[in-house]
Amino acid sequence: MKAVLLLLLAATAQAAKLAVESAKYSVVSAKGEPTTKSLSPSERSSSEIVRIGQDDILKLSFQVVDTTTKQGVQPAQAFLRFYDEQSGEEGIQPIRVASSGKAKFDLNMAKPPATLPPTSTAPLKVTLLLGSASYHPEKLELFDLYIPASHPAPVHPDEADFHVLPELKHTFNAPPNLPPRAVSALFAGLVLVVPWATLLGLWLAVGPQVPRLFSPNILPFTASLGAFEYLLYRYWVDLKLGDVITYGSVLGVITVFTGRHALASIADKRLGTQK
Structure with a gap:
């Protein structure tokens, strides 16, 4: 069925x-x-x-x-x-x-x-x-x-952007000619030595009198100034700006007090109160 x-x-x-x-x-x-x-x-x-x-x-x-x-x-x-x-x-x-x-x-x-x-x-x-x-x-x-x-379809103005473009070929200039290392070292030495030699020569010609530069009253101030110079050197080498500001603030306070003490000792010397 x-x-x-x-x-x-x-x-x-x-x-x-x-x-x-x-x-x-x-x-x-x-x-x-x-x-x-x-x-x-x-x-x-x-x-x-x-x-x-x-x-x-x-x-x-x-x-x-x-x-x-x-x-x-x-x-x-x-x-x-x-x-x-x-x-x-x-x-x-x-x-x-x-x-x-x-x-x-x-x-x-x-x-x-x-x-x-x-x-x-x-x-x-x-x-x-x-x-x-x-x-x-x-x-x-x-x-x-x-x-x-049919009429050919109109060409879209941006159609060329969707096709493969020719490969770009760059032409690089020849590397600049460097002077010999001996010549570079000579001029680098002159740049470093001549200013210091001139400064020392003028200093010797003037003949400054600093008999108390290393006295116990002046030496702390001189050391604080040297510490500032060393801090700037470290900043140029590896320290960050935040670290320089922190250390500089501490050195600034120390330099102010040592400077005031140095100026006071020099003033006492001139007034004849310090022997």
Whole structure:
């Protein structure tokens, strides 16, 4: 019993197919002289060729019917597929089918639909696609359509930025010629030695008298000044600014007190109060 039911269901499924009847097309030229021909859509490649110009209108009409009842059927989906075998471009145009199964489509080349793919001199294969939950899907070849070639797409001003650019080749200047190390060392020594030699020579020529420079009252002040010089040297070598400020604040306080004591001792010496 189950086998009989399965056979009946299979037979019903095979019988539930769609067909296209009364298919025809007409080309209306700018002069208003239509040329109408009938079509025989099938699953095999069609030998029908249709040519339309820039000012022509292609009118297509057909009716979708049930192959068993021969009654009009409104499929859930109906599309026209325009396919260019040469470029691989395709466009899908939805078709509105009435409840009676009748459908019409007009292709006006003066205002072509956006779904029409860009074309060259090759024809577009026009295929009718039908789909419904209750029927077997159908793919029916209609004709080969020749239409005027598309104009080339305008070049975007930024298109060149999306292509591979030529490799950049840098030209570097030759490294500068350095003098010999002996010459560099000689001039570096002159820069370091000459100022100090000049200072010492002038100092000896003046002959300053500093008999109390290393006295117990003056030596702390002299040492604090030397500590400041050493702090600046350490800052130049490895210390950070925060460390220099911290150490400098402490040395500043010490230098102020030692300096005041040194000045007081010198003043007492001049006034004769200190022996």
